[in-house]
Amino acid sequence: MTSAVELRSVVKQYGSAATRMTALSGVDLSIRPGTFVSLIGPSGCGKSTLLRIVAGLEEPDSGDVGVHGVSPSEACAxxxxxxxPQTPALLPWLDVRANVVLPSRLNRAAARRRRRILEEREDVAPVDVDLLLAKAGLGDAAHKLPAQLSGGMQQRAAIVRAFALRPDVLLMDEPFSALDEFTRESLQDQLLDLWDDLDTTVLFVTHSIAEAVRLSDTVVVMAPRPGRIVDVIDIDLPRPRNARLFEEGRFHAYEDLIRERLHRAWHMTDAA
Structure with missing residues (x-):
């Protein structure tokens, strides 16, 4: 089976000569289709840089990056x-529904490229946008402008917009970081429901250990200076994962394990 995302010996540097900083050093990562993978690590470890490289927003200095066997730029096309992203980036003059459907109306030739890459015989069926909005708790807000919504509702709209494209790989860069804990947990529930329905591969950046454990099939631990992967931990917890999971000992055991690996990563950095 072709990996949904594949990185091999990826290196990314910024600056030159004495000011050169290595954001990523020799990163290898393979993500199976349909899985939920979280990147976690301290600030400066290259999580967002890795995500941007997979998204085709930045080029690695060396190494190979593939999305279903093609380059990120081909995958985007x-x-x-x-x-x-971390902020919803909704168009302020369009209502919620119009923001959600706009990307699907652009680049009509994408369907042919998608069929060729994934070797599909038929177009992917479009999602029911109104049903998707309702599942995300936005049914009554579909015709409101972004300025009329709370921060949590705007982020819901951004998530629905991404899922409405039926992407095979969804990249999420700390989308809940600016939200309060209650709203964050509510959006985690809705994200898991949408992911389960649409069978999308997710690569998710977070600073929250609890969030990583709750959402993920696999947690990738990163360390800085230089940015690198130091551990890959599979999360063997049953799904669906509702709020009761927070009360279970095995959930907290995974939290403790990841926290210990993060501390170890810091010590590795200090030693370097």
């Missing part, structure tokens, strides 16, 4: 990739 075929609408195989969706991106949810």
């Amino acid at each position: 075929a609408k195989l990739l969706g991106l949810v």
